[in-house]
Amino acid sequence: MKKAALFDMDGTLVDNTLAHMRAFEIFCARYGVTGWKEKLSQAFGMGNDDIMRLIMPAELIRERGLASLAEEKEAIYRELYEPLIRPTAGLLDFLEALRREGIACAVGSSAEMRNIRFVFEKCGIESYFQTVVSSEQVTRCKPDPEIYLKAAEALRLRPEECVVFEDARAGIEAGDRAGMKVVALATTLSREELERTAATLVIDDFTQMSVERLRSL
Numbered sequence: 001m002k003k004a005a006l007f008d009m010d011g012t013l014v015d016n017t018l019a020h021m022r023a024f025e026i027f028c029a030r031y032g033v034t035g036w037k038e039k040l041s042q043a044f045g046m047g048n049d050d051i052m053r054l055i056m057p058a059e060l061i062r063e064r065g066l067a068s069l070a071e072e073k074e075a076i077y078r079e080l081y082e083p084l085i086r087p088t089a090g091l092l093d094f095l096e097a098l099r100r101e102g103i104a105c106a107v108g109s110s111a112e113m114r115n116i117r118f119v120f121e122k123c124g125i126e127s128y129f130q131t132v133v134s135s136e137q138v139t140r141c142k143p144d145p146e147i148y149l150k151a152a153e154a155l156r157l158r159p160e161e162c163v164v165f166e167d168a169r170a171g172i173e174a175g176d177r178a179g180m181k182v183v184a185l186a187t188t189l190s191r192e193e194l195e196r197t198a199a200t201l202v203i204d205d206f207t208q209m210s211v212e213r214l215r216s217l
Contacts, residue, residue, distance in 0.1 A: 007107050017044070017187060095125065107134075143173035149178050165183050165185065173198065
């Protein structure tokens with residue numbers, strides 16, 4: 001029996017991949033970093049520290065520090081995305097349906113809490129979630145399952161009672177390794193790519209999701 005829906009944030013609660021890509025474009029141009037786009041495409045869903053290590057020169061990381069670089073990039077992202085931000089199609093109706101049926105909701109994101117609060121505030125969705133697990137609360141970000149296992153523990157539920165909603169390979173792997181069914185949204189990757197992952201179900205957005213469909217997984 002499925003009792004909870006655990007949501008990734010970036011590319012799931014909001015379809016913001018293009019905003020993050022544009023922010024990285026501006027950020028990398030400041031430091032003369034090239035070849036970042038192909039590397040970033042393999043890092044969707046990971047934590048900022050892992051992404052920075054993958055993209056930015058080691059010398060710059062030693063000089064500036066991971067936290068400072070990450071905050072600089074995220075400040076660019078928030079400024080770019082604020083006038084455009086909106087929930088993923090069908091999300092609000094789905095959250096309302098989950099609330100009516102007593103299905104618990106949580107966010108499990110590799111993003112920093114500041115970005116999660118930004119999305120909550122601008123989309124007006126904070127009240128739907130009983131708990132939030134961000135990158136600051138774990139020792140290992142996705143694809144490690146720690147984020148989703150902590151979310152299930154906070155809800156006092158077993159992993160098999162939870163369904164994960166994700167858009168990226170790292171997050172899908174994290175949900176699968178946590179022992180949970182995973183629904184993948186084709187926001188960041190194509191349906192064809194997602195169908196080659198461990199996702200149980202692939203949807204375009206939340207207009208294709210219902211409580212009944214969640215319970216059948």
